[in-house]
Amino acid sequence: MRRSSRVRLGIHGFRPYTMYMSTTPIDIGKLSAEEKLRLIEELWESLRQVPEAIPFTDSQRQELDRRLDELDRGETQTVPWDEVKKRLLDPSE
Numbered sequence: 001m002r003r004s005s006r007v008r009l010g011i012h013g014f015r016p017y018t019m020y021m022s023t024t025p026i027d028i029g030k031l032s033a034e035e036k037l038r039l040i041e042e043l044w045e046s047l048r049q050v051p052e053a054i055p056f057t058d059s060q061r062q063e064l065d066r067r068l069d070e071l072d073r074g075e076t077q078t079v080p081w082d083e084v085k086k087r088l089l090d091p092s093e
Contacts, residue, residue, distance in 0.1 A: 037085055 028036065047054055056064070070076045 034089055037088060041081070041085075 026039070028039075031039065067076070071078070
């Protein structure tokens with residue numbers, strides 16, 4: 001089942017944002033690191049819903065294929081997104 005192309009994003013107290021950007025823009029410079037990461041995550045999730053809409057150059061597609069092949073062969077180690085966020089938010093760990 002395909003979700004609506006209208007994606008709603010909400011960040012602590014900010015008005016929901018839609019793909020059509022019909023609301024007041026967010027002042028990204030005033031967001032905390034955690035809020036910025038949350039916004040990135042929500043944007044990424046909205047893009048994942050329609051992957052064919054993301055344009056790739058030939059070189060980007062080749063690099064993506066190379067990396068996916070490495071992953072399929074078990075030649076690379078992955079880090080869960082929650083761990084990446086934790087490291088970014090608290091680099092001392």
